[in-house]
Amino acid sequence: MSRVEAVESAVSPSGQPDIGTPAVEATGLTKKYSSQVAVGGVSFAIPEGSFLSLLGPSGCGKTTTLRMLAGLERPDSGEIRIAGKVMSSSTSRTFVPPHKRRIGFVHQSYGLWPHMDVYRHLMYPLQQRKVTREERDRRVREVLAMVRLDALAERYPNELSGGQQQRVSLGRALVQDPDVLLLDEPLSNLDAALRGEMGVELRRLQRVSGSTAVYVTHDRLEALSLSDYLIVMSDGLVVEFGRPQDIYELPATEFSAQFVAGAVALPATVIAPDGDGFAVTVGESKLLVSQLRESTRSAAHRGGSMALAIRPDRIRVQKAGPSAQANTVSAAVTGVVYYGSHYDVDVEGHDFGHLMCRVQADQDERFAPGDAVQVVLPREDLVLVEKGKGGAEPEI
Ligand SMILES: Nc1ncnc2c1ncn2[C@@H]1O[C@H](COP(=O)(O)OP(=O)(O)OP(=O)(O)O)[C@@H](O)[C@H]1O
Numbered sequence: 001m002s003r004v005e006a007v008e009s010a011v012s013p014s015g016q017p018d019i020g021t022p023a024v025e026a027t028g029l030t031k032k033y034s035s036q037v038a039v040g041g042v043s044f045a046i047p048e049g050s051f052l053s054l055l056g057p058s059g060c061g062k063t064t065t066l067r068m069l070a071g072l073e074r075p076d077s078g079e080i081r082i083a084g085k086v087m088s089s090s091t092s093r094t095f096v097p098p099h100k101r102r103i104g105f106v107h108q109s110y111g112l113w114p115h116m117d118v119y120r121h122l123m124y125p126l127q128q129r130k131v132t133r134e135e136r137d138r139r140v141r142e143v144l145a146m147v148r149l150d151a152l153a154e155r156y157p158n159e160l161s162g163g164q165q166q167r168v169s170l171g172r173a174l175v176q177d178p179d180v181l182l183l184d185e186p187l188s189n190l191d192a193a194l195r196g197e198m199g200v201e202l203r204r205l206q207r208v209s210g211s212t213a214v215y216v217t218h219d220r221l222e223a224l225s226l227s228d229y230l231i232v233m234s235d236g237l238v239v240e241f242g243r244p245q246d247i248y249e250l251p252a253t254e255f256s257a258q259f260v261a262g263a264v265a266l267p268a269t270v271i272a273p274d275g276d277g278f279a280v281t282v283g284e285s286k287l288l289v290s291q292l293r294e295s296t297r298s299a300a301h302r303g304g305s306m307a308l309a310i311r312p313d314r315i316r317v318q319k320a321g322p323s324a325q326a327n328t329v330s331a332a333v334t335g336v337v338y339y340g341s342h343y344d345v346d347v348e349g350h351d352f353g354h355l356m357c358r359v360q361a362d363q364d365e366r367f368a369p370g371d372a373v374q375v376v377l378p379r380e381d382l383v384l385v386e387k388g389k390g391g392a393e394p395e396i
């Protein structure tokens with residue numbers, strides 16, 4: 001995929017209906033710090049009331065993108081529109097400062113003030129906006145109830161749990177009745193159980209408030225469970241933009257297969273079309289694959305170097321026997337790790353290197369390092385994907 005096509009597909013993911021005037025629209029956003037490109041051309045558009053997650057590894061440009069949307073960083077190039085209004089444009093030299101954008105920002109570290117109680121945290125942004133005293137009080141009480149802190153209004157931050165502090169931070173953003181809620185890894189300081197609970201709560205509050213949310217995370221389960229739309233980012237670029245389920249089930253690239261679906265991948269060479277799918281070789285083994293994203297089809301030409309992605313729990317491992325089944329490769333077990341409900345069995349084949357397979361603990365067969373095995377990769381579970389990050393490799 002060319003850079004232009006990458007941007008076009010990012011602006012309008014496959015199957016997305018006409019979204020009318022987007023609540024948030026970014027076009028070709030870039031930001032450099034001295035010679036380092038932090039964001040190298042990010043484009044997307046999302047409808048009002050939707051929840052978008054920016055998902056990617058550390059340093060890929062998530063926070064920088066969010067800060068540009070907030071007006072806390074000035075883009076080097078590109079344009080940002082909120083509810084159709086230009087907030088920032090490098091061509092028309094427009095730049096609307098943060099306090100004039102209708103946004104609420106929730107920082108990763110909450111950013112609470114030790115000398116202010118919960119009530120005053122929510123009151124403060126309204127005082128800045130010169131809202132009347134009665135209206136302020138009404139609004140603060142309404143949001144305190146919404147974030148379920150009405151009983152704790154007089155507490156100071158050091159008298160609150162992590163989850164309660166997080167709700168103060170969220171309440172402070174919501175009280176301003178923002179059009180867009182920007183959230184930078186707001187759950188990452190919480191323990192796993194609270195994180196799940198607060199994620200559901202966060203989504204409820206965003207729905208009730210009617211605002212559009214842009215949420216930054218490096219946690220794929222958080223992104224999958226919360227979002228209407230997902231942007232997979234790497235090295236300052238959009239690798240993929242779409243619905244979480246679409247990217248999870250039919251990723252276009254090896255990178256998003258691994259990062260979003262937790263899939264493993266094998267290098268494959270395309271031999272020929274086969275029915276709806278393709279025949280490919282992995283080393284000397286011939287395999288059949290049916291599934292691929294429509295936009296990936298042009299990369300799947302004869303002799304094309306691609307990858308086969310599969311989720312580890314869909315792979316079957318069996319002791320090597322005489323009758324070779326379809327879509328099977330030979331390998332040797334190199335490691336076995338027990339996780340209670342399943343084992344992670346690492347295998348190595350001279351055709352493809354290492355592959356991690358997940359074997360349910362109730363499967364009778366047990367494996368040990370050194371075992372010769374056959375690895376079955378069912379045709380219906382394989383997805384033919386572009387290698388690495390696909391054709392939109394960074395030009396930096
Ligand atoms: N103020 C700055 N000065 C110089 N470089 C910066 C600055 N802010 C960010 N960067 C660099 O830009 C790149 C993107 O940073 P950013 O904070 O956007 O990443 P991130 O995706 O939010 O990562 P993380 O998940 O670790 O928070 C990184 O390489 C970072 O070192």
Ligand SMILES: [Mg+2]
Binds near residue numbers: 062
């Ligand atoms: Mg960050």
